Amino acid sequence: MSQSILQLENVESGYGEVQVLWGVSLSVHAHYLTTVVGANGAGKTTTLRAAIGSNKVWAGRVVFEDDDVTALSAHDKARRGLVLVPEGRQLFADMSVEENLEMGAFSPRARTHYRKNLERVFGFFPRLAERRQQKAGTFSGGEQQMLAVGRGLMADPKVLIIDELSLGLSPLLTQQLFATLRELKQAGLTILLVEQNVHLALALSDYAYVLTEGRVGIEGPAHEVAQNPDVRKAYLGM
Numbered sequence: 226m227s228q229s230i231l232q233l234e235n236v237e238s239g240y241g242e243v244q245v246l247w248g249v250s251l252s253v254h255a256h257y258l259t260t261v262v263g264a265n266g267a268g269k270t271t272t273l274r275a276a277i278g279s280n281k282v283w284a285g286r287v288v289f290e291d292d293d294v295t296a297l298s299a300h301d302k303a304r305r306g307l308v309l310v311p312e313g314r315q316l317f318a319d320m321s322v323e324e325n326l327e328m329g330a331f332s333p334r335a336r337t338h339y340r341k342n343l344e345r346v347f348g349f350f351p352r353l354a355e356r357r358q359q360k361a362g363t364f365s366g367g368e369q370q371m372l373a374v375g376r377g378l379m380a381d382p383k384v385l386i387i388d389e390l391s392l393g394l395s396p397l398l399t400q401q402l403f404a405t406l407r408e409l410k411q412a413g414l415t416i417l418l419v420e421q422n423v424h425l426a427l428a429l430s431d432y433a434y435v436l437t438e439g440r441v442g443i444e445g446p447a448h449e450v451a452q453n454p455d456v457r458k459a460y461l462g463m
Contacts, residue, residue, distance in 0.1 A: 230255045230415055231276065231307070231384050235285035238275040245271045247439045248285065253384060258406070258416045260426040260447065262460060263436035269419040270312060272436065273388050276417075277309050278302045290383070304332040306383030310373050312392060312419075318362030322353050325361050325372055329379030338381050346375040349405050367398035374405070385409070386417045391425070403429060423460040427451040435460075 231253040239245040245268045253259045261269050274280035276287055278299035286295040289307055303309075317325050326346060330339045347354035350371045356364075361372055370390065377385055390406065391399040403425050410416060410429070420426040427433055430447035435456060443453055450456055 228255050229253065230290060231417070232288040233272070233276055233285065234288065236272070236275050236282055236287065237284040238271055238280045238282055240271075240280075244283070245439050246275060249275075249436070249439070249441055250285075251434050251441065251444070253415060253417050254432070255415050256410075256413050257431040258410045258418060258429060259432045259434070260418045260420060260430040261434045261436060262420065262423045262426060263442075264459070266438075267436040268439040269436055270388055271439075273309065273386055273417070273419055277307055277386060279309075303380060304334075306334075306381065308377050308380040308382035308385055310377040310385065310387045310390075312388040316361040316369055316372055316376070319360060321358050321360055322372060323357045325376055326353075326379050329376035330381070332380065335379060335381040339379075342379050342381060346378050349378070349408060350375055367394050367402070370394060370398075370402060371405075374402070378409075382414070384415045384417060388419045390418065390420055391422050399425065423456075424451075427456075 229252045233249055233251050235248045235250055237244065237246050237248060249272055261272060263269050271280060275282050278297055282295050286293055289305065294302055317328065326343060330336050352368060353371060353375055361369060364372065390402055399422060407429060418426060427447045427450060433447040433450040434441050435443040435450065443450060443456060
């Protein structure tokens with residue numbers, strides 16, 4: 226197994242006075258695709274938000290590249306290479322494809338590699354290259370998701386965190402985006418994925434965690450998790 230690059234250790238978090246996470250621990254290994262699945266309200270997005278710093282960690286800690294980064298802001302974590310592709314895409318609708326991608330390259334390291342990363346994004350998503358001057362707001366949902374992932378890649382991530390890659394997309398577009406995810410994985414990118422399509426996520430992932438009511442209920446190599454009777458019954462319709 227490769228070296229762990231990101232760990233959540235007994236993390237507790239929530240919103241206001243409502244606790245959502247109850248001692249969540251997980252580890253993301255370098256060059257692996259790690260997935261987190263679970264029912265709606267299980268705490269998946271809150272886990273990602275706690276990891277990147279947009280949700281306050283009430284207890285426990287977040288470790289990135291062997292440094293305790295629990296108290297760092299989301300901006301500082303992103304500068305260090307912990308980059309989120311958020312649920313809902315959150316693009317700049319009135320800006321062009323290229324302008325949205327440029328917004329992703331905000332850190333000094335990312336700006337240094339701007340041209341290389343732009344070519345890389347256009348290589349993964351030729352449709353974005355074809356429409357580089359088109360406004361993001363005129364794109365279909367699938368094209369917007371491509372742009373959101375591309376913007377994340379422009380930040381030169383060490384860990385790319387993706388929240389609900391396939392949300393609201395057709396089966397065909399979902400398959401296309403998962404094919405790109407496979408290419409990114411094969412290229413050596415470390416990915417942490419939260420995904421509603423459990424079947425596709427487990428088929429592509431190296432390691433998986435199943436959250437239940439804010440706790441890790443099941444974890445293991447993704448192919449083993451996919452064979453777990455509880456997972457097959459609850460999430461795979463078997």
